[in-house]
Amino acid sequence: MTQTTNATDARTPPVAVWQVLEKLRGQDLIDWRVAPLEGRPSAAERGMDIGFPFGWYPIEQTGFVAVGEVKPLRYFAKDLAMWRGEDGKVRVTDAWCKHLGAHMGHGGKVSGNLLECPFHAWRYDGEEGVVKDIPYAKAIPPQVKRKCLRTWPVQEANGWIHVWYHPDQTVAPLFDVVVHPEVGNPDWTEYETLEWVVYGSIQNMAENGVDVAHFKYIHGTADVPAAELRWGEWSRGADVRAQMGTPNGIVDGLISYDTMGPGQSWTRFSGISETLLVACLTPVEEDVLRVRYCFTQPKAQAEGPGAGLARALIKDIGKQLDQDKVIWDRMRFEPNPVICDGDGPIPQFRQWYSRYYAKPTGEGDQGGLRAVG
Ligand code: FES
Ligand SMILES: [Fe+2]
Numbered sequence: 001m002t003q004t005t006n007a008t009d010a011r012t013p014p015v016a017v018w019q020v021l022e023k024l025r026g027q028d029l030i031d032w033r034v035a036p037l038e039g040r041p042s043a044a045e046r047g048m049d050i051g052f053p054f055g056w057y058p059i060e061q062t063g064f065v066a067v068g069e070v071k072p073l074r075y076f077a078k079d080l081a082m083w084r085g086e087d088g089k090v091r092v093t094d095a096w097c098k099h100l101g102a103h104m105g106h107g108g109k110v111s112g113n114l115l116e117c118p119f120h121a122w123r124y125d126g127e128e129g130v131v132k133d134i135p136y137a138k139a140i141p142p143q144v145k146r147k148c149l150r151t152w153p154v155q156e157a158n159g160w161i162h163v164w165y166h167p168d169q170t171v172a173p174l175f176d177v178v179v180h181p182e183v184g185n186p187d188w189t190e191y192e193t194l195e196w197v198v199y200g201s202i203q204n205m206a207e208n209g210v211d212v213a214h215f216k217y218i219h220g221t222a223d224v225p226a227a228e229l230r231w232g233e234w235s236r237g238a239d240v241r242a243q244m245g246t247p248n249g250i251v252d253g254l255i256s257y258d259t260m261g262p263g264q265s266w267t268r269f270s271g272i273s274e275t276l277l278v279a280c281l282t283p284v285e286e287d288v289l290r291v292r293y294c295f296t297q298p299k300a301q302a303e304g305p306g307a308g309l310a311r312a313l314i315k316d317i318g319k320q321l322d323q324d325k326v327i328w329d330r331m332r333f334e335p336n337p338v339i340c341d342g343d344g345p346i347p348q349f350r351q352w353y354s355r356y357y358a359k360p361t362g363e364g365d366q367g368g369l370r371a372v373g
Contacts (some may be wrong), residue, residue: 014261015217018220021323024322032322033195033196033322034195034197035197037197037199041189042092044188045332046201048201048333051167052077052262053202053262054166054167054261055175055356056262057279058072058158058161058263059073059075059163059282060160061159061294062156062159062161063189064082064161064292065161067110068086070083070105070109070358072095074282075163075290076283077285077286079094080093080094080105080152081094081104083108083297084110085112085113089113091115091327092152092154092161092163093129093150094149097117097119098122098143098144100119102117105115106116107233113125117175120134120136129148129149129150131148137222147290151163153172153173157177158179158278159184160280162263166358167359168358174233175261180276182296183278186295187298187299188297189295189299191296192314194292195293196322196325197289198325199288200331200333202283203353204331204333205328206262206281207291207346209227209348210229210238211343211344212342212343212344218324219323221306225242227239231348231352235258237256237257237259238256239254239255239256240255240257241253242254247320251271251272253270253272255269256270261356263281263282265280266278269313274297274301276297277294277295277311278294278297278317279291281293293320295314297310310330
C-alpha cells in the first residue's frame, strides 16, 4: 500500500525507478501495468513458495457473471469455475469434473442453480459440492453423491464477488467481509478502476505501507509523516495526518488505511478530496497478483469545481503503485531480512501478518493451524 503525503510535490530526483516509467504515457502505461514479465526466476527461488495467506479475497466485480452465466477463473494457483444461478447467487467451485475431468468453466451451463458439465452434462450443486443429476444414468455413483468437489464460500459486497481462501478447505470463514457504505450510494461516483499485474508476493505489497524508508527512495517524498498504527485480531490500519500541498495552498489531510485479512484493503482520503480507494489484491500464482484499485468520490466533488484535484489524487496513487511495481516485480520475499534502525515497524508487521498463514492439516481437521515465516 502506498501513501500520499505532503511531499508529493517536492520529489527529490533522481529516483532510479522513475527512469523505467518516464517514457510511458497513456495507453503505453496502461499496457505496461498488465504486461507479461518473461524470464523471471521461479517462485521458489524468490522465496514465494510459502502458500497464500488465508482470508476473503475480491476476485471479480459483480458484473463479471450474469444470471445463467458460467466463467472460468484462475486464482490461488487453481482453475476454478464460477456461475450465477437463477436465484441470483454466485457459486465458485474447483473447475475439473470428477467424471472424466472436463473444465466446467469452459462451456459449462447453468441448469437452475446447478452447474452442468459441458462434456456429459453431470450437474453439480455449488454449495454441497455433490452431483445432483446425471441425465443419462439410472443411478448417481455414490462417490459423487457425497461431497466430491471443492466449493468456495462466496460473498458479494462493495461491488465485488469475494471468495474465502484457506489452505484447509474445511476451515469456514473466520471473519466477515467489511462493507463500505459509500459503494452504491447514489451520491458517490461509480468505481474508476486502475489495474495491474504484479509479479510478486502479496505480503511484500502489504508491507509497503509500514516500510517508511522507501518513500524517499522510490516515491521521492521528502519526509514521511508519522502514522498511528492500529493492530486488530484480523484487521489492521493506520491513520496518517499530513499537510498536503495543493495549487490553493496547504491543507490538512487525513489518510486512513484499513485491512481485513490479507485480501480486503481500503483507504479513505479526506482534506484535499474525499476519496474511497478499495484496493483489491488477489493472488493468481505464488508470484503473480492481480491488483485492481477502485476509486469512488462524492459526485458533488468529482463533477464540481474540485474535479481537477479529485482526478489528480487518483493519478498520483496510480503513479505510486507504478513506482513500487518496478521493485515488486523483481524482488524476493526475504523471510529473514536484515533490518536497520530507520526501517520502521517492519518486524512488528511481519510478526503480526504471520497469523494469516496456515498449513492444511488434513480433511476434516479444523485445528492445528501452523504459522510460517
Ligand atoms: S467430464 Fe464432466 S460430465 Fe463427463
Ligand atoms: Fe510504496
